[in-house]
Amino acid sequence: MPELLVTIYDVFMRTYKGFLQAGLLTIEITAIAVVVGTFLGIVFALMKISHSKILQTIANLYITIIRGTPLIVQIMFLYYGITSIIILSNFWAGAIALGIHNGAYIAEIFRGSIQGVDRGQREASLALGMNRTQTMRRIIFPQALRRAIPPLGNQFIITLKDSSLVYVIGVSELFGLANREAASSFLPLETFLVVGFYYLVLVMIFTALLRWYENKLDVDK
Amino acid sequence: MIKAENIHKSFGKLEVLKGIDMEVHPGEVVVMVGVSGSGKSTFLRCLNFLELTNDGVITIDGKRVDQKKDDLSKVRAEVGMVFQHFNLFPHKTVLENVMEAPIMVKKMDKAKAKANALDILGKVGLSDKADVYPNKLSGGQKQRVAIARALAMEPKALLFDEPTSALDPELVGEVLQVMKELAEDGMTMVVVTHEMKFAKEVADRIIMLNEGVIIEDADPDTFFNHSTNERTRQFLEMVNV
Numbered sequence: 001m002p003e004l005l006v007t008i009y010d011v012f013m014r015t016y017k018g019f020l021q022a023g024l025l026t027i028e029i030t031a032i033a034v035v036v037g038t039f040l041g042i043v044f045a046l047m048k049i050s051h052s053k054i055l056q057t058i059a060n061l062y063i064t065i066i067r068g069t070p071l072i073v074q075i076m077f078l079y080y081g082i083t084s085i086i087i088l089s090n091f092w093a094g095a096i097a098l099g100i101h102n103g104a105y106i107a108e109i110f111r112g113s114i115q116g117v118d119r120g121q122r123e124a125s126l127a128l129g130m131n132r133t134q135t136m137r138r139i140i141f142p143q144a145l146r147r148a149i150p151p152l153g154n155q156f157i158i159t160l161k162d163s164s165l166v167y168v169i170g171v172s173e174l175f176g177l178a179n180r181e182a183a184s185s186f187l188p189l190e191t192f193l194v195v196g197f198y199y200l201v202l203v204m205i206f207t208a209l210l211r212w213y214e215n216k217l218d219v220d221k
Numbered sequence: 222m223i224k225a226e227n228i229h230k231s232f233g234k235l236e237v238l239k240g241i242d243m244e245v246h247p248g249e250v251v252v253m254v255g256v257s258g259s260g261k262s263t264f265l266r267c268l269n270f271l272e273l274t275n276d277g278v279i280t281i282d283g284k285r286v287d288q289k290k291d292d293l294s295k296v297r298a299e300v301g302m303v304f305q306h307f308n309l310f311p312h313k314t315v316l317e318n319v320m321e322a323p324i325m326v327k328k329m330d331k332a333k334a335k336a337n338a339l340d341i342l343g344k345v346g347l348s349d350k351a352d353v354y355p356n357k358l359s360g361g362q363k364q365r366v367a368i369a370r371a372l373a374m375e376p377k378a379l380l381f382d383e384p385t386s387a388l389d390p391e392l393v394g395e396v397l398q399v400m401k402e403l404a405e406d407g408m409t410m411v412v413v414t415h416e417m418k419f420a421k422e423v424a425d426r427i428i429m430l431n432e433g434v435i436i437e438d439a440d441p442d443t444f445f446n447h448s449t450n451e452r453t454r455q456f457l458e459m460v461n462v
Contacts, residue, residue, distance in 0.1 A: 118308070120304060120306055120308035121308060121310065123271055123304070123308065124302075124304060124308035124309075124310070124367075125310075126271065126293075126294070126297060127269055127271065127297055127301070127302035127304075127371075128297070128298070128301075128321070128322035128326065128370070128371070128374060129294050129295065129297045129298025129299075129322060129326040129374060130294065130321075130322060130325055130326055131292075131294040134325050134326075138321065138325060139310055139321075142312050143310075143311065143312055146312070
């Protein structure tokens with residue numbers, strides 16, 4: 001056991017510079033995916049609760065396909081599919097694929113939180129003469145957003161960890177680097193323990209930020 | 222001011238309103254009573270188009286409203302509504318609750334909307350609560366804010382849907398007092414309520430609904446003391462007047 005600790009320490013000291021850079025890449029991919037996913041999530045949630053059958057069908061189709069296929073297949077599909085049409089780095093292909101993937105789950109989070117806002121809120125807003133768009137933008141959505149924050153935070157943590165899958169298209173983010181290090185050093189156990197530690201730290205930092213933000217919202221209210 | 226002719230409303234197979242005719246004149250206070258399920262709240266909601274009627278004509282201030290073609294937001298902007306459960310916007314302060322619709326609907330500038338809102342909050346006795354969030358208020362205070370919020374749109378008429386039914390008994394008085402002052406100021410009001418004392422003191426007319434039809438439409442004295450209608454008398458006995 002002490003030998004294992006020693007080799008882990010060696011691996012850590014030898015690789016931390018590389019991992020810090022790779023970690024930055026992981027954060028970037030996650031951030032892009034979160035922004036893209038949140039945007040798509042809002043759009044598709046609004047489509048799903050709209051009165052238009054066509055918009056509803058499009059949203060349902062998107063959600064069904066994305067939730068029904070593995071993320072790794074979506075990453076491969078987007079990378080090899082899109083790069084045959086336009087030139088896209090593997091970094092952007094991976095980040096966008098992850099964003100599109102998340103959009104489906106985030107759409108369901110927003111749909112639930114919008115529909116969870118008390119019906120009386122909508123009625124009170126309409127009764128004051130506000131139209132449907134104003135009612136959604138000023139009254140319903142801000143309240144839905146507060147309700148959505150805990151499940152959204154959860155989804156963002158999943159995104160952070162899922163970003164490891166973009167290693168399959170050759171992005172040198174945390175897991176991609178770990179994979180190469182493990183192979184070249186013949187120390188897979190130690191290397192993957194180290195990379196697991198980096199993910200854990202990132203998730204813990206993010207969780208703390210999220211808790212701080214939730215508390216802030218509560219105080220305002 | 223508000224005229225309803227032959228209003229029919231069904232929810233699925235259940236016919237809730239079976240042909241209601243009534244008119245509210247400017248400055249008049251009409252109190253609607255009836256046992257629960259008689260259709261009084263549904264009727265009130267139809268007057269503000271929160272429920273769309275299956276048949277009948279509603280005329281607001283001389284204009285016949287076409288439920289399908291007219292912009293109902295414009296119609297609703299002219300008739301205020303106060304709800305049983307207040308429905309204040311929890312993410313906005315008291316002041317913001319009152320300012321919201323004048324800014325969004327009437328495009329009033331912020332400074333003027335704020336001055337107006339503070340003025341109205343003063344009238345309902347809540348100037349000191351302007352910057353508080355609704356969850357810090359008592360039920361009676363919440364309902365007074367809701368009334369202020371409706372008044373800020375300078376409505377031609379106000380609809381009250383059981384405004385005191387969700388309140389603790391000791392808080393009912395302050396809300397009724399505000400409503401009474403509004404009535405004295407000449408506000409046109411339609412009030413669905415179980416407060417018989419309020420009906421007796423403030424109403425110009427009392428309308429009794431039963432199973433989706435109006436069975437009595439009379440001044441308070443006639444309604445409380447000289448009604449010949451069997452169901453009205455049963456109702457009055459039930460509510461202990």
